[in-house]
Amino acid sequence: MRPLPIDQGTVLIIGAAQGMGRELARLLARRVRTLVLVDRQAQALEPLRDELLLNYPTLGVLVESCDVCEPQQVDTLLSSLDAQFVRVDVLVNNAAEGAPGLYAQEDWARVEAMLRANVWVPALLTHRLLGPMLERGRGGILNIGSGAAQLILPGSATFAASQRFLDGFTEALRLEVEGRGVTVTRVAPGPLWLEGAEDDAATAPFFPLSLERCAREALAGFERGEALVYPGLGHRWVMRLMPLLPRSLKRSLGRMALRGLQREQLRLPRQAPPMLQLPGEPSPM
Numbered sequence: 014m015r016p017l018p019i020d021q022g023t024v025l026i027i028g029a030a031q032g033m034g035r036e037l038a039r040l041l042a043r044r045v046r047t048l049v050l051v052d053r054q055a056q057a058l059e060p061l062r063d064e065l066l067l068n069y070p071t072l073g074v075l076v077e078s079c080d081v082c083e084p085q086q087v088d089t090l091l092s093s094l095d096a097q098f099v100r101v102d103v104l105v106n107n108a109a110e111g112a113p114g115l116y117a118q119e120d121w122a123r124v125e126a127m128l129r130a131n132v133w134v135p136a137l138l139t140h141r142l143l144g145p146m147l148e149r150g151r152g153g154i155l156n157i158g159s160g161a162a163q164l165i166l167p168g169s170a171t172f173a174a175s176q177r178f179l180d181g182f183t184e185a186l187r188l189e190v191e192g193r194g195v196t197v198t199r200v201a202p203g204p205l206w207l208e209g210a211e212d213d214a215a216t217a218p219f220f221p222l223s224l225e226r227c228a229r230e231a232l233a234g235f236e237r238g239e240a241l242v243y244p245g246l247g248h249r250w251v252m253r254l255m256p257l258l259p260r261s262l263k264r265s266l267g268r269m270a271l272r273g274l275q276r277e278q279l280r281l282p283r284q285a286p287p288m289l290q291l292p293g294e295p296s297p298m
């Protein structure tokens with residue numbers, strides 16, 4: 014297998030201003046020639062650009078403001094890169110939307126935004142950038158997904174289903190590009206420690222993993238050409254065991270998760286109406 018064009022290459026990261034995208038940028042900065050950092054607001058990327066240039070003065074850093082859910086903005090972004098003769102060697106599809114809520118009670122606008130960010134965006138960007146990578150015979154697509162693809166997750170129906178899209182998309186693409194110098198990898202973390210969270214246990218109750226370690230394992234797996242990376246030892250084992258469980262057991266686990274979510278909603282202040290109500294249970298109001 015040919016090495017990925019990370020060293021001295023150009024990597025485009027979508028959603029680089031914070032979280033996983035920012036950690037990946039920090040790790041890649043010491044190796045690549047150019048980082049293209051994309052987020053909705055360019056100002057949000059400026060602290061990261063300043064930090065990277067301070068630590069790596071020879072690094073090329075392009076900061077691009079783009080809402081990748083907007084087709085015209087994607088066109089403008091890609092035209093701007095063309096005009097600057099920037100050739101993307103590696104695309105990191107990292108921006109995603111996801112917040113819990115019962116499907117029937119969701120705003121359609123929120124559902125649509127989730128489908129756009131989690132399905133339409135990686136499909137479009139990959140479609141636009143994969144062809145040139147194949148022509149050059151080198152490149153990579155790193156899809157940051159979630160372990161939710163493996164679970165039955167009431168309260169996150171659209172999110173979990175969108176993660177299954179990324180799973181099927183990645184696996185099929187890998188076969189289509191096999192032997193042509195392009196690697197396609199999906200990373201499927203569990204919940205991560207979020208910076209600034211008062212209670213780590215609340216953001217990552219099981220197998221807590223730092224963003225930094227998650228990003229490091231993601232890149233290592235990508236460079237090894239793996240199809241799927243489950244960062245963190247505990248999470249990796251749970252995810253590997255999941256396909257062995259009968260679907261009926263997965264449904265029972267899903268029901269338990271829903272009850273937990275409902276209890277959490279009940280603990281919210283009275284003015285925030287609980288979103289979650291189990292079928293057949295009295296309204297918590």
Ligand SMILES: NC(=O)c1ccc[n+]([C@@H]2O[C@H](COP(=O)([O-])OP(=O)(O)OC[C@H]3O[C@@H](n4cnc5c(N)ncnc54)[C@H](OP(=O)(O)O)[C@@H]3O)[C@@H](O)[C@H]2O)c1
Binds near residue numbers: 029033034203206
């Ligand atoms: N954090 C976790 O616990 C966790 C667990 C498993 C998987 N993941 C996956 O890891 C990835 C990153 O998650 P994260 O928690 O690091 O995210 P995050 O902290 O919310 O950061 C995402 C970044 O992407 C930007 N973004 C979102 N939509 C965008 C759009 N349409 N156009 C341009 N930029 C956009 C966001 O900007 P705005 O602030 O303006 O929205 C934000 O700066 C996601 O794919 C997620 O599914 C995360």
